[in-house]
Amino acid sequence: MTAATLRRLIVIGLIALWELLPRAGLIPELFLPSLSSTLAAGWNEAGEYGHALAVTLYEVAISMAFACGGGILLGAIVGSLPRPRILIMPMVSSLYAVPLVILYPVFTVWLGIGSESKIAFASIYGFLPTMLATAAGIQTIDPQLLLAARSMGATLSQRLVRVIIPAAIPTVLSGLRVGGALVIVGVVVSEMLISSAGIGYLISRYRTILDSPHVFAGVLLVLAMAIAFNAAIKWIERKAAIWQTGTRAGQNAAEEISTTTLQPAT
Amino acid sequence: ADTVRIGLPTKTYWPTTIAETAVRQKLFEKEGIAAELTIYRGGAETFEAMAAGAADVILDATSLVSAGRKKGVNSKVLASAATGYYGWQLMTLSKSTLGVKDLAGKKVAITSAGSGSDLLALWTQQDKKIEFTRVPVGGGGLVPNLLAGNVDAAVVYSPLSFQISKSGEARTILDFSKEVPPNLAAGWIALDKYVQDKPQMVQKTLNALYGALMFMRANKDASVKLITELYEIPAEIAALEYENTILKLETDGSMDGAKIPEQLQLALDMAKAGGMKDLGPAAEIISTQFKPVPTKP
């Protein structure tokens, strides 16, 4: 059995369980409504969910730009300058250690309860891991490469864009993956905590009144976002594969490329 | 001794005070049982915990019982606990001159959509025939957002309401305990299965809980002291909480009363107005099997 087949079987199995377990009464509908009733609930309120999805996607998109873009850039800068790294990194990771979720209700005082506070929260939530992962990845770069670039007169920004980031690509990509996923989590969770729009809001509102099919219709949308995000990352990974030569990731990517080119496109 | 697991929706809420009193006065022991108290994030979470089998007897909104039946969770209200929203108030900043009527088109903070505070906000809109925006800010966000001016008013629970009223930061523009017509908002609840398996446990639990209420009514000083300690609030606020909520609670608890179906139906109707769907008739969720016999300390 190919890996893809097995994976699909697992997914199909999970979907089947989702339908059958509640129907058989093995799990109360309150905890897991059957997939069909979830879909029906979502379909009946399609307009409401569509609007919520738009709000959430908007927040996710902006937070993603801040968290991933800013995280990679600052991580690369801080990671490649020894002095700031020694000084700043411990403080940044300590800062991240402050459980922000708890203080979130208080932050809304200054950020309002609209999209701004979600974006701020999710950006911070996704930014720090991205930055930390990138900075850590930078440290695994062969110093000889930086020396070579310096000898050719590369400015700091050129070193960043042309050497540091490409050399740290495997770690940067994982930073992107973690950061991006956390942005989605951050937006949804902050919407669940405090808000009047978005998927998270619908989830927690329906949860409060024990309307589980509608709760899970929201969860389904979150899952859909996660799938889309994973597809996007895969695409980026494939694009970046060529940069990863000389590492394990590169080996895998190269194999992937050669197997896909060898197989007839069906 | 057999242990009953009691689920409570938040810490600083009168059911917790009652259950704590029962523990401290050893009322469960006197009934020959043990009790384990668990505090949850809110009403829905408490109900879920009971449905999951993690709690045996809970205090919760009666509407959830009705909603739960449609989701495969069969439980009933065993004893009536409160017929009003004691201590719940609609508040503005002290310096604000807004009255209830002036809230039209303004922003009012609630804890979360579908919660008790949302219910009261919706009721206010209907009753006062005004429209305002309900802003869910979470329990922890109510006062901060009010103080910061992000909202014009907030639906505040007790004893928080007493606290910020006393501190002079906010003032009450509507007292829900007085304005909302009596309805059976909260009761002690258990799964049908638990009632069936362990009716004795249920009876003893209710005895101890109502015994605790009786003890509190009879011992103001001790009760105020307990509230002060549990809630970490000044004694004077604790006294307000005692006067305005504890003393207002149902002392009988019996679900036999003539007014019960009507009061329960009223509670369900309010919940429906708040967005709940699929609620069955009140009769479906009433259990008259138990009559609490307050345990003597």
Next chain:
Amino acid sequence: MQPLANITPLKPAGAIEVRNVGQIFKTTTQDVIALEDVSLDVKPGRFVVLVGPSGCGKSTLLMMMAGLRQQTSGTITISGAPIPEPDPNRVGVVFQEASLFPWLTAEENVEFPLALRRVAKSERRAKAQDALKLVGLDGFGKRHPHELSGGMKQRVSIARGLVQDPPVLLMDEPFAALDEQTRMTMGDELLRIWAATGKTVVFVTHSLTEAVYLADEVIVMSPRPGRIVDHLQVSLPRPRTYEMLSGDAFGTLRDRIWRHIRKSA
């Protein structure tokens, strides 16, 4: 060659002055005196070869001339000015280890220094092609470093050094991984480029034959601490031919160097 803004009229482009330079490395265990009191004058346009036993400090000296490492004591000027930072307009380096960027193709690696200077795409592609042809890697431009042999990587690295076209070129054992034939061809190519452009070249090698064949001057170093123990002028006429290798003048020079190396290695 691009104009050099920062040279004084008195010190023409390409002059190298090393004055009483020392380099001490601090390591966890002890301090290492890599170089001690090294002084050296290279006139513009000279081809200077640096030889010395393994670990004597040749690479360290080159790194300091390139502005990639600061000396612990003494001064170094290139074209009349100190070099606190690498300056590709004054100095180019070919490293001892190929140091190619693994994510770039051979071609892109060679283009890299030009891309940094924002040379137009077509121009830099053309220059890279020329440089690759020069090092015998015509047709290998699209390969990535891990698809090249050791010697090929080193040649890509040489091409990258040449394409920068600075007045001073520092080359650290550039031909070490090459076979003798390729090595000769590339040596001749290098001499041709050098003669045509008037660059100053500082070249490190372990091959004494190569040293004498290429050099105007040979500098011999001894290790621990690294010092200059001899400085030879190679007065063989140019162009050099392989026949000279068997001549007496050649043999004498080679032997003189050999005795130093033998003693200190």
Next chain:
Amino acid sequence: MQPLANITPLKPAGAIEVRNVGQIFKTTTQDVIALEDVSLDVKPGRFVVLVGPSGCGKSTLLMMMAGLRQQTSGTITISGAPIPEPDPNRVGVVFQEASLFPWLTAEENVEFPLALRRVAKSERRAKAQDALKLVGLDGFGKRHPHELSGGMKQRVSIARGLVQDPPVLLMDEPFAALDEQTRMTMGDELLRIWAATGKTVVFVTHSLTEAVYLADEVIVMSPRPGRIVDHLQVSLPRPRTYEMLSGDAFGTLRDRIWRHIRKSA
């Protein structure tokens, strides 16, 4: 030397048989035929030197003999058995690039193969010390690779290869970064060890002098696709001396190889 479990009595330890071996690399752009129809027989205990222009496939052939890469066609046996996986009991490798572990000291790098076999700490420390002394790095054991010069790193890598003591030793340009004196000393050391242990050595070099000086047999390869174009027996007596370098027999052999290299580079 440890006992070898997996040899047949007929094929003594250290024999190498390469039969019609080919290697094709698939790259993104095109397929590269690195080796084509290479056959080769090395008797146990022989010192074989592999020469050929840059990129002709010497490293590739060594990697296949080491079980680190599988040939596309043909068969390779070491001590009578195929080598689908690296087997340190049969074959040891010194890589073209030093490939030291940057997180280990020189000493620890040398100890690495012994540590894998759970050799006692004191024993492996002693062996590592010996090997480091052999390559002239006495006293550098506590340094990390980045604190060593290029030639020093290569010598650590040689020490690491020697310390495991397998019947077959494959060495890929091990002396490329060394000065001539060190190179000679290390060559002589290698011959001494070889003579004492009866190892089979396959040695890649670009120095034709070194090739003839060290070898029992020299194998000459041509590039694209890599093929064996000559196989010389070096019948100079052992021990070899530096005087032989100027002898006629030496010159003839060297010239014969040189003509091949010249043609194909």
Next chain:
Amino acid sequence: MRGLGVKAARIAIVVALFAIWEILSRSGIVNPRLLPSASDTLATLGELLQRASVRKDLAVTATEVVTAFALAVPVGALIGFLIAENRYFADVAKPLLFFAFSIPKSIFLPMFILVFGVGFAQKVGFGFFSTIFIVIMSTTTAVESVKVEHLTVARSYGATPMQTAFRVYLPSMLPVLLEALRISMIFNLTGVILAEMYASRDGIGHQIATWGENFQMKQLLAGVLMIAVIAIAFNELVRWVETRCSHWRT
């Protein structure tokens, strides 16, 4: 010398942050009811730590956190390693695991009550669940960033998979791995506290939830500070390991 300077600079920054906090609150730039001053918060913190109940809550939370972490890290690292090592397993599991990571875990809190009831196992379970995915992902990436030539060397010396793991992968991935460890700890801590806030009889998360809902800002901030200090202490521990192990990096 340089180490001392960095330490001094760090202390200076921390002091400056507290000073800004104090000034913001005292001067009324920020409503002191919303942001009690640093000194008040610290005083409250001292007072809270005097309480036996708070100390017990901290002990409970710490036990849950440590248990969840001790389970999640080895299990996650193993799975991550398998994914990086085994193509088939990777193809099956990687997309599913990466997908699972991007789901807000708190949605599943009720499920944990359903399975574990309310108590130690539920907190540890949720802490584990919140942490394992990030451990898996980080391990996979760390493994993938290892240099091929180092693996080749180890292979040529006949290293067993275990030896390769501990002697090549581990040291070369260490910076990435330790960073991952730090982030994992944060996830773990947040997970356990969320679970405590959701349903519990004790634990510091339980207290914090109550303080928040009662608008007891001093206690809330002191509680957050308490958790932050624990997390920072762990961070520093990891950093200490890191500096001990990474001296070979320049």
